[in-house]
Amino acid sequence: MxxxxxxxxxxxxxxxxxxxxxxxxxxxxxxxxxxxxxxxxxxxxxxxxxxxxxxxxxAPSIPYRRSSPSRIAMLAEVLARNAHLACKVQELDLKPHTSHVSVETTLFCPWDDTVAESMQHLTVFMKESEIVGYILKHVPNLRHLLLDVRDEEAASFSSDRTHEHLLGYDHGQEPYGGAAMSNVVGL
Known part of the structure; x- marks a missing residue:
């Protein structure tokens, strides 16, 4: 005891x-x-x-993750509303995607609650990758940025077929008739 x-x-x-x-x-x-x-x-x-x-x-780090609400949108709102925290940001590691997410209207006018109140009935959607611009606007002491944008639309295609389609392959046939491809690549 x-x-x-x-x-x-x-x-x-x-x-x-x-x-x-x-x-x-x-x-x-x-x-x-x-x-x-x-x-x-x-x-x-x-x-x-x-x-x-x-x-x-x-040094906030937000990994690629689809979540609701968007963690990148939440970071943008916190930094827009709290200048003392935004001034502390020296490094950012953000991995946004290009899909649309719901955004609080206070992100657009964090200094004016009356504007935010008049817009509160609105639902605003932005690409998460576009929200990064609002973050960068509010971090004056940023020294290092790691930005890795994930394009979900491009990722939904099969990577094997995507490059074949771009080169003109169609179900195993020679692209652009063989001779045309030689001219394209300079052979």
Whole structure:
């Protein structure tokens, strides 16, 4: 029983010591954590939550995944509404697709709630790849961008047939009558 009290006391002491560290040091520690751990730190306290958010938004990474609502659209809205977080973004790793997703109207006028309210009955659809432009507009300190756009329409074709079709193959026949193809490629 005495040991449990010692453990609880040590945890409480460590917790108190954590709050005495400078924010810069806490931010360095938060950068070493995974994004999931940073998100779990947010509700701990206002000070830790602010630092964890800052670390999480320093280098957001959104993998290719069809989801509803769109994670890229949600990132765009958060950055448009929170200039202090948008200024922290230094790296972006985005993998949007070219399909249309529903977008909150506040993305277009994040600074004016009356405009957003007047547009709230509208459903706006944009290609997720187009939303990236709104993100880039709001991140003035961006230093590194990794953008990998997935075209779902092109991906739905069979890759084996796609290149054959482009070269003129039709069910095993010579493309462009053989001689014509030699002229095309300069043979």
């Amino acid at each position: 005495h040991m449990a009290g010692d453990v609880a006391g040590a945890a409480q002491t460590a917790h108190c010591l954590l709050f005495t560290l400078p924010d810069e040091l806490l931010l360095d520690i938060a950068h070493c954590l995974s994004t999931l751990d940073q998100c779990e730190l947010s509700p701990v306290s206002k000070q830790i939550g602010t630092i964890a958010q800052e670390a999480a938004y320093c």
